[in-house]
Amino acid sequence: xxxxxxxxxxxxxxxxxxxxxxxxxxxxxxxxxxxxxxxxxxxxxxxxxxxxxxxxxxxxxxxxxxxxxxxxxxxxxxxxxxxxxxxxxxxxxxxxxxxxxxxxxxxxxxxxxxxxxxxxxxxxxxxxxxxxxxxxxxxxxxxxxxxxxxxxxxxxxxxxxxxxxxxxxxxxxxxxxxxxxxxxxxxxxxxxxxxxxxxxxxxxxxxxxxxxxxxxxxxxxxxxxxxxxxxxxxxxxxxxxxxxxxxxxxxxxxxxxxxxxxxxxxxxxxxxxxxxxxxxxxxxxxxxxxxxxxxxxxxxxxxxxxxxxxxxxxxxxxxxxxxxxxxxxxxxxxxxxxxxxxxxxxxxxxxxxxxxxxxxxxxxx
Amino acid sequence: xxxxxxxxxxxxxxxxxxxxxxxxxxxxxxxxxxxxxxxxxxxxxxxxxxxxxxxxxxxxxxxxxxxxxxxxxxxxxxxxxxx
Numbered sequence: 001x002x003x004x005x006x007x008x009x010x011x012x013x014x015x016x017x018x019x020x021x022x023x024x025x026x027x028x029x030x031x032x033x034x035x036x037x038x039x040x041x042x043x044x045x046x047x048x049x050x051x052x053x054x055x056x057x058x059x060x061x062x063x064x065x066x067x068x069x070x071x072x073x074x075x076x077x078x079x080x081x082x083x084x085x086x087x088x089x090x091x092x093x094x095x096x097x098x099x100x101x102x103x104x105x106x107x108x109x110x111x112x113x114x115x116x117x118x119x120x121x122x123x124x125x126x127x128x129x130x131x132x133x134x135x136x137x138x139x140x141x142x143x144x145x146x147x148x149x150x151x152x153x154x155x156x157x158x159x160x161x162x163x164x165x166x167x168x169x170x171x172x173x174x175x176x177x178x179x180x181x182x183x184x185x186x187x188x189x190x191x192x193x194x195x196x197x198x199x200x201x202x203x204x205x206x207x208x209x210x211x212x213x214x215x216x217x218x219x220x221x222x223x224x225x226x227x228x229x230x231x232x233x234x235x236x237x238x239x240x241x242x243x244x245x246x247x248x249x250x251x252x253x254x255x256x257x258x259x260x261x262x263x264x265x266x267x268x269x270x271x272x273x274x275x276x277x278x279x280x281x282x283x284x285x286x287x288x289x290x291x292x293x294x295x296x297x298x299x300x301x302x303x304x305x306x307x308x309x310x311x312x313x314x315x316x317x318x319x320x321x322x323x324x325x326x327x328x329x330x331x332x333x334x335x336x337x338x339x340x341x342x343x344x345x346x347x348x349x350x351x352x353x354x355x356x357x358x359x360x361x362x363x364x365x
Numbered sequence: 366x367x368x369x370x371x372x373x374x375x376x377x378x379x380x381x382x383x384x385x386x387x388x389x390x391x392x393x394x395x396x397x398x399x400x401x402x403x404x405x406x407x408x409x410x411x412x413x414x415x416x417x418x419x420x421x422x423x424x425x426x427x428x429x430x431x432x433x434x435x436x437x438x439x440x441x442x443x444x445x446x447x448x
Contacts, residue, residue: 186425191416194425196405237404239385267406292404 001061004033004040004280008152010062011035013055022050024070029276031067036148037244039273040280048072058093058100058110095122102127149242160304164219167345168299170335171352173359175315179330181362197315198289199260201332203365204358205287205310206230206251206259212351214343215308215336216284224307224342233283233303234263236270244270245303247283256365291315291332300337307339308348310355366419371441375434378414382407393435421445 001011014032024030029041030050051069055061093110095103099122103110113130115122178200186194209216209230217226230252233245246269248254248262269275285307288300291314298311313333320329334355338348358365376388379401386401398408412423412431421444423431431437 183425191409191413191423194409196409198405239383264406292398 001033001055001063001065001067002042002277002281003063004035004277008035008063010060011040012060013057013067014039015057016053016068018050018053018068020050020052024048024050033277036152037242038149038238038270038275041274041276042067043277044070046070046072048075056100058095058103060093060109060111093122094120096124099124099127102131149238153242156303157301160301164302164304165340166302166337167340167348168335168337169345169348169352170297170299170311170333171356172318173332173334173356174320175330175332175359178359178362179315193257193260195256195260196263198312199256199263200359200362200365201289201312201334202232202234202248202251202259202263202287203254203256204355205232205285206254207358207365208351208354209285210252211354212347214347215338215351217307217342218284218305219307219339219342220305227284229282229284231282231284233286233306234266235286235288236267239271244275244280245283245286246270246275246279249278249282285310287312297333298335300335302337302339307342308351309337311335311337366445368438368442371419371438371445374415374418375411375437375441378411378418381414382410391434394433396432397434397437398432415441419445 004011011033014034016031018024018028018030024044025047026045028044030044031042032039033042034040048070051071053068055065055067061067094115095110095113096117100110102124103113103122110122113122113126114120116126117123175197179197182195182197182200189195213226214224216230217224219225229250231247231249232251233247235243235245237243246266248259248266251259251262254262266275266279283303283306286300286303286309288298288309289312290298291312294314296313296316298313300309300311302309311334313335315330315332317328318331320327320331334352336348336352379386379388379397383401383403388401391397391400397411398404401407403411408428412428415421416423419441421441423440427440430440
């Protein structure tokens with residue numbers, strides 16, 4: 001069971017996409033796992049052949065539990081499979097396959113259902129009874145949607161505020177040239193391929209981070225570990241409440257068009273619950289864009305163990321003085337929340353300055 | 366295409382993007398993005414679906430005319446009538 005979040009302790013196997021004997025290659029989606037936040041697609045990191053599926057759909061497994069055995073290509077033939085040691089066996093509630101399927105569909109935890117079958121096996125009708133009882137219960141005080149997700153966010157954010165000494169910087173950026181460039185570019189595009197300003201902002205962040213790499217990485221074991229790739233975690237609000245921060249991987253290699261395509265794909269999959277494990281675990285920095293809601297300045301909470309969060313507010317027409325002349329410009333407030341253990345304000349300021357310069361020359365982005 | 370059919374096309378597009386929203390609660394002059402709690406990405410997705418369904422070209426400079434439910438019906442009706 002992979003760790004699909006800084007504070008994930010366990011996950012529930014929803015389904016296998018492979019069976020013993022199947023050949024898999026690096027990057028294939030082999031399973032779907034339900035976490036507190038969402039269903040996540042689990043990728044395989046080796047090329048080889050599936051030998052054994054140890055966990056079964058419905059099993060709740062702590063992080064680190066062996067879910068399956070894969071014979072990696074080029075390795076010596078494996079010894080005959082012996083039963084997995086007790087410690088790495090997933091905890092398994094005895095239930096019929098139909099009962100498992102029904103409980104999964106209804107979002108019920110098998111742990112909380114008493115089985116009436118032989119040896120306490122949970123049968124389909126046991127799940128049905130619990131579901132019916134829950135349905136007939138009078139509604140209690142309104143609870144926010146997805147309490148598990150609220151809990152996961154609470155744990156990560158509390159850890160951040162407890163462990164990370166944040167510092168905050170912000171700057172106003174004249175977006176005249178950037179918006180003009182987008183407008184002109186969109187005039188030539190069919191509606192499906194039009195750009196949103198956020199694509200340009202993400203491209204700017206990726207470029208600026210290659211100039212100030214200390215803001216791109218993790219603070220682990222009392223030191224900063226800069227990441228080789230810029231994987232921008234994008235804060236995406238979900239329909240049922242809460243948020244996910246999946247990452248656009250290798251963002252430094254993506255053009256503005258590619259960034260827009262990647263963002264569209266990521267938002268669509270985040271909201272339909274089809275994210276990949278690597279997108280959840282490999283973010284190296286976070287961008288939060290709350291401009292759509294009219295917010296002017298975003299002072300974010302860093303997602304540990306990352307060391308920076310970039311916030312964007314609404315692009316608003318504001319007075320702007322330049323060369324002794326007062327005018328009106330579309331202005332964006334870009335902010336940076338950064339980990340003071342990893343960087344000082346000087347480097348943070350250089351990042352925002354670089355971002356500003358890049359957005360003044362959108363064609364070159 | 367009648368106004369009722371245009372209204373239905375809009376409701377279907379909204380339903381695909383914001384399935385949890387109750388479009389019947391939206392008043393004609395409400396700002397759609399605020400009433401549905403959708404962001405600029407979702408709003409663009411609604412317009413893409415309307416473009417596909419109705420074949421109406423919607424230049425970016427016209428987006429403000431489609432900000433409300435009634436504005437959207439008016440804009441699409443006018444464009445379809447001009448065809």
